[in-house]
Amino acid sequence: MSTHPVPVLPxxxxxxxxxxxxxxxxxxxxxxxxxxxxxxxxxxxTKSSETDxxxxxxxxxxxxxxxxxxxxxxxxxxxxxxxxxxxxxxxxTWVLDPIDGTVNYLYxxxxxAVSVAVVVGDPHVQGGWTPVxxxxxxxxxxxxxxxxxxxxxxxxxxxxxxxxxPSRLSxxxxxxxxxxxxxxxxxxxxxxxxxxxxVLLRVLPLVRDIRRIGSAALDLVRVAQGSVDAYAxxxxxxxxxxxxxxxxxxxxxxxxxxxxxxxxRAPGKALTVAAGPALVEQVRSLFVSGDDxxx
Numbered sequence: 001m002s003t004h005p006v007p008v009l010p011x012x013x014x015x016x017x018x019x020x021x022x023x024x025x026x027x028x029x030x031x032x033x034x035x036x037x038x039x040x041x042x043x044x045x046t047k048s049s050e051t052d053x054x055x056x057x058x059x060x061x062x063x064x065x066x067x068x069x070x071x072x073x074x075x076x077x078x079x080x081x082x083x084x085x086x087x088x089x090x091x092x093t094w095v096l097d098p099i100d101g102t103v104n105y106l107y108x109x110x111x112x113a114v115s116v117a118v119v120v121g122d123p124h125v126q127g128g129w130t131p132v133x134x135x136x137x138x139x140x141x142x143x144x145x146x147x148x149x150x151x152x153x154x155x156x157x158x159x160x161x162x163x164x165x166p167s168r169l170s171x172x173x174x175x176x177x178x179x180x181x182x183x184x185x186x187x188x189x190x191x192x193x194x195x196x197x198x199v200l201l202r203v204l205p206l207v208r209d210i211r212r213i214g215s216a217a218l219d220l221v222r223v224a225q226g227s228v229d230a231y232a233x234x235x236x237x238x239x240x241x242x243x244x245x246x247x248x249x250x251x252x253x254x255x256x257x258x259x260x261x262x263x264x265r266a267p268g269k270a271l272t273v274a275a276g277p278a279l280v281e282q283v284r285s286l287f288v289s290g291d292d293x294x295x
Contacts, residue, residue: 004249006149007120007130010075010090018092018118018133019148022243025068026116027144027158029061030137033099033114036060041106055106058082061098061114069094079123081239095123095131095242101215110140115217117242124238127257127266134243136217145169145221145247153224153250171253172226175278180207182283183219183231192235203286216272220244223274224251230275230283241267245274254280258288 006015041055062082069078077088080096094116099105101112114137121129135146142158153169174180184200186193204210211228213219216236222228224247245255245267258271267273273284 004130004149007132009120009132010092013092015132015148015151019135019146019151021072022116022118022133022135023144023146023156023160025065026114026135026137026146026243027160028068029065029098029114029116030139030144030158032064033057033061033105033112034139055099055102057105058099058102062096065094065096065098065114065116076118079238081237091120092118092132093121093123093129094118095238097217097239100136100217100240101213104214109214111213111215111218112140113138113215113217113221115239115243117246119238119242123242126268126270129238131242131246134246136221136243136247138218138221145224147243147247147250149246149250151250153247155225169224169247169251170226171223171248171251171276172229173276173278174229175276177206177279177282177286178208180229180275180279180283181209181211182207183211183213183222183228185212185214185216185219185233187235196234199287206286216240217244220248220255220274223253224248230273230279232271232273232283232287234271234287235269236267236272237269241272245272248274252276256280256284258284 059082062080066084075090077093078084078086097115100115105112117131117134119129119131123129132149135144137144145155147153154166156166157164186196219231223231248255254277255267255274257267275283
């Protein structure tokens with residue numbers, strides 16, 4: 001469980017209620033993208049490059065989440081990967097990735113998720129926001145991984161009938177870099193990918209092995225589960241990491257960025273590293289130079 005204090009919330013709402021809403025919204029969107037997937041779903045648009053794809057279901061999932069949030073919390077802000085950017089008045093903002101792992105979804109690789117988090121602060125500003133509740137729903141496994149600030153991290157069945165109890169998550173206790181199973185990912189820009197590959201050529205001999213799953217949210221969940229020891233990636237946006245960040249911290253892990261000052265210490269585009277407390281700085285040191293500049 002995280003030792004970070006809970007930020008001040010608006011009157012009339014609790015962390016537990018926000019976590020409940022995150023679970024409900026993420027689960028409904030996960031069912032939607034799984035059960036309503038059209039036959040032969042294809043690319044409807046691209047973003048930063050030809051490999052950075054969007055399907056019609058990304059947009060429809062975000063539209064569904066937008067409606068659910070506005071119905072339940074009309075004064076909150078919303079920031080979504082597919083374009084939602086609504087300024088709220090409550091001090092809370094919902095940060096959404098309607099399908100994290102779109103390429104996997106496109107190719108029917110069962111490693112994609114819906115990520116829903118609610119944060120205090122401005123998620124547009126590096127280091128300027130803190131997640132207070134979040135959920136990562138895995139449609140393929142029909143599971144939802146969730147956390148609230150100070151309540152621990154859990155995995156629950158998509159079916160909330162209560163027949164199967166939630167299981168508590170805990171990060172790996174591994175403390176040696178040479179025995180570390182490291183998850184990572186790659187950007188969509190060709191030059192960025194080339195730089196990331198160069199870094200991994202140097203890192204690979206120093207760790208047990210490397211895994212590339214294709215969903216940042218699920219990578220972070222795997223750190224929280226202890227099924228990988230650590231995760232490191234550059235280029236992440238708020239919607240990629242908001243829910244998973246909290247799940248890792250509430251599972252006893254640490255999530256950091258590239259530097260020591262307030263802005264760079266937070267995870268984000270420059271670097272995101274997640275691991276247990278005994279391992280996180282060892283992993284971070286692989287990806288930054290002596291002056292905290294990402295390699």
